[in-house]
């Protein structure tokens with residue numbers, strides 16, 4: 169049995185390899201999950217768990233623009249459900265999906281640091297706060 173120090177080293181090595189894989193492919197393909205598990209002598213489920221624990225390690229290709237709508241409590245209390253529905257309606261996709269044209273992916277994420285402007289979302293690296301369904305429509309139009 170590995171010591172906790174060895175476990176920590178293995179965890180950090182695995183995360184570095186997963187991050188490097190994401191840089192190469194833009195996401196973590198299934199063959200890479202299996203290859204990393206094989207190379208490191210880990211169960212595939214452990215590699216999968218490490219990859220899915222971190223929001224920045226997608227398991228599917230993303231669209232050109234990634235929309236991240238905050239699902240945390242402060243945004244929930246400011247009715248983020250209407251924002252999520254507006255994005256879904258505009259793009260015809262749900263969380264975890266990519267639009268047919270490959271332009272947008274939608275994710276629900278924890279706090280993005282704009283709680284004072286809840287409800288909030290990010291498109292790529294840009295933060296949008298004090299959202300309404302109408303504003304979502306306007307914002308998305310600017311990315312088309």
Ligand code: FES
Nearest residue numbers: 238243279282283
């Ligand atoms: S809780 Fe939504 S941005 Fe912080």
